[in-house]
Amino acid sequence: MHDVTRRSLLKHGIAITGLTALSPYAASAVLTPRATEGPFYPRQSMRFDDVDNDLVKVLGTLKEAGGDIIHLQGTIRSKVGQPLAGHRIEIWQCDVNGKYLHPGDNRNFPYDTGFQGFGHDITDAEGAYHFRTIKPTTYPGRTPHIHVKVFDGQRELLTTQFYIADEPQNKSDRIFHRLSAQEAQSVSMVFVEDKGTVTTNVDLVV
Secondary structure: OOOOOHHHHHHOOOOOOOOOOOOHHHHHOOOOOOOOOOOOOOOHHHOOOOOOOEOOEOOOOOOEOOOOEEEEEEEEEOOOOOEOOOOEEEEEOOOOOOOOOOOOOOOOOOOOOOOOOEEEEEOOOOOEEEEEEEOOOOEOOEOOEEEEEEEEOOEEEEEEEEEEOOOHHHHHOOOHHHOOHHHHHHOEEOOEEEOOEEEEEOOEEO
16 A cells, blocks of 8 residues: 655645754754553554554555544654654554554454554654544543654654643543643644645654
8 A cells, every 4th residue: 555645745735844953943842742652552463564654544455444534744853953854653543442453452342444553654854754544532541642652763762642632531631631731732633624634733852
């Protein structure tokens, strides 16, 4: 299956935004807050063979995932504003029903096999990444969220989580509650709809 490309996004008028390298903003940039990996990070043997940046369609299946489709994009930069090219970013999340692609999530209902559950992208020269996935849904005991890891080669730089801005459940979530207001804003997704396409931008500073 072909990856969702940044060129195709630009063709349809979807801008990928980021910090200008070494901009004045870089001096005051907030390091992306770290968060727990959680119990359901899908190890290599647990994943579909298809692990690209389009989680909505699994190679070899006819149906697409249930849920509200979103385009999650942003940049990865150093704390001095340098774009981090060639870095691997991974995301994983539960399906529309709140179930993870992981044998440890053994609740007695089926997983949405149209949802990839886990995917990765490699940042371009500007440090930009992009995923097509679904708007995160509720998992018992947690507010909706997307798990994220960033790697430089084999070296893990960051594990964090993205949240939905102004989601009522954020206030009672034990992990979200630890964040300062500035940290929470830096990992919160604001959704913008344009001609039926929903996008959200989250820039990472590592």
